[in-house]
Amino acid sequence: MSDIVVIGGGIVGVSIAHELAKRGENVTLFEKRYIGSGSTFRCATGIRQQFGDEANIQVMKRSVELWKKYSEEYEFPFDQTGYLFLLYSEEEVEDFKKNIALQNKFGVPTRLITPEEAKEIAPLINIDEVIAASWNPTDGKADPFFAVTAFARKAKEYGAKIYEYTEVKDILVEKGEIKGVKTNRGFFKADIVVNAANAWAPLINIMAGIPIDIPIRPYKHQSIITQPIERGSIKPMVISFRHHDAYITQTHHGGVIGGIGLEYGPTYDLTPTYEYLKEVTKTLPQIVPALKNLRILRMWAGYYAKTPDSNPAIGRIEEIDQLYIAAGFSGHGFMMSPAVGEMIAELIIKGRTHLPIWWYDPYRFERGELREKAIQMG
């Protein structure tokens, strides 16, 4: 049996290892810090199917099925409390009507609702200038850390080996064939390598010496969390493109988590910025006025590993036998991860997958075939 190595212990790497181990494969995962220590637990919990293109809608529909299944089986919180996009102009409404029609075609039950209906779903929002909203009750949120630890635990039960604090330093390739990986804790034989390092994926690509350019760059994004308040105060993920691409929801623990799209980069720096703190505290209360009265407990930063079309690179690198990549999730990798795990596992084992993986073709950048930009938000 082949020795499969997954590089990266974030939600994507762990999901891939979990799916492979579940199918009986011999898989080892290397993580340079600890499981979930990268962008995974810095992410804002959201899981949505409201995308603007066929591939992402189908993949996210499958992903939500898996979120539901695994959260029940492995007992971690996943709440289908919906995503609510607040719309403020006729142009926005027209755009969303198109998205909704496409989502409905693939069985995602999104609908356009009135501001009053939106207010019933999330009573704390200010609807003064809202003219409509896009609402899908089957979207939701999950606790990234509980999710990633649950998947890691199950992966181990299925036989996967997970090495934390083990950094991959080099990938040994001879005549186009992978021989193994060199880490700070020794050399490991490998026949197959999966690059799931997201923000650090370009470094792994260099180690493997891949002959194509996959432009993934790290950008600093930030979030804040408030003191916990009565649970159920803000059930859905509330989104407003009008307000700096703002998102607001309440975590399972009770804190209100939120952010805006103010972006810095490309950079590997994660220092929280004052400019962001001032902007976010000015902006979010315009959507939920009661936030003015809430104390912020913490702010932090994480990476969006961005590609030029905000779609990830998922697939096989043909010139190196056998190297796979699943990286560059551009701010929505957490929600996609269960489906990505399935896609990569099927691709490795069967050479094909039932999901439209071609959309995420790592070669598209070289060919100049950028996709329609995926909705990047939360």
Add this chain to the structure above:
Amino acid sequence: MRPLDIYEKDPSKQVTIYFEGTPLIAYEGEKISVALLANGIRWISISSEGRKRGAFAFGPALVKINGIKNKDARKTKVKDGMRIERQTYLEYQESVEVDKSKPPEKYVIDVAIVGGGIAGIGATLELQDYLTVALIEEKGYLGGDMRRKSVPVKKFDNKEAKEVVKDLVTKLNKNVKVFKGTTLLGIYRDGNLFLLSAAKGERLVEIYAKKVILATGAVDNFMLFENNEMPGVFRRDFALELINVWGVKPGNKVAVVGRKPEDIVPELERVGIEYIIVKNPKRVEGEESVERIIDIEGNVYEVDAVIMSDGRRPDMNPITLVGGKIIFKNGAYVPVKNDKNEIIEGVYVAGSVASLKSHYANYLEGRLVARYILNELGVGVSIQELKEEFEKINKEIEEPLPQIDLSKLNLEETYICGCDVTLKSVVDVVNGGITNLQIVKRLTHLAMGFCQGRYCLFNGAVIVSKLSGIDMDKIDLPTARPPLKPVTMKVIGNE
């Protein structure tokens, strides 16, 4: 006099407040938490899980004031006719008050000193003849731990600690801008300067400075025993502040627990509060507030207050906030500093945040750091003599690790964090094989609440170390993020 007043307060300042509808005597200038305690009221808030809570252990002290929810009883001063009610931590105010906020106050100065304790005052006195200084202090008074004590201090001519502070404060000159009641929120680099963001009440203050001294002090160790967060349990620093700043006693019959009873006992004796030292506390009990304490041997003591006096450790949050590194030394996490007490370029530490030592050593260290800065900024001052004096008296205090006997405690009733995190939840996660404190934090919510781990992370590290055998210096401590202390969005977001 009110039931727990130590002396008569100025009658011209008397006002009436109402707690749960009952009229009570209070005095202008008092905090709500202090006025309620003086009237014998200890239970003032309800935790997220429905536990009764006071204002002097850990966790927030949230109350409803004149119908407005989610106000801080530790920071809000009483006003005549004020109506105060209990609330749970999860209640919040939905309606938004009419915006009376003003744009941030902005200042440009040479050196910003965070912390108005003896080290901060010492540094300020050295700098003020040559440079402009901002002295930022969260409490409404300067002097820090010394202002909270009446014991004589040998090295300061045997004067009472709080009198030493009063004398030194009168020497501050017009080059010093003192910010009392001002909470540091963050420190950011801004070109060649540092930008310090702080909240003074509801007003945002922004101070630009060339150099920063963190004289932010140490925090009291929080002890682990059953019901350790119930009303009537006092941290040593809160108890001292009540006695020496507000003239209010924690209780009429007090149990002192912890390895350093000598840090509080002389103060209790001075004001005539009856006390008993209880070694090995197992549990406190009471209906609304502490009524008795039971030790490991099963002895029962009837008391109305328990004071934890278990030593202190440097507060690492301001250090990691600015990117300083920490190491484990003498039983505590301390900042890594160069020979000028610099932790990152331009940011210095002085006083008990740097290491635990005597008040006088902290004072000298503050002065010494100020002289390093003066030389850096081109004001030539001599260092040698002061340095020698400091080195002669500087004896770092070794803090023994807490001995926590998990087998003797009901872990479900022992709280490790004020935000309803039980010792059991932490022990379960660690026993489940997770020994990384970063992960423990995320799975249990330890250190993710109002205090950002200031009072619970150390105990968390001790538990991990104890159960896993990992050395304290190998434990990966989480980094503090802004805001350093909780602040409402309206304070920052209003321009």
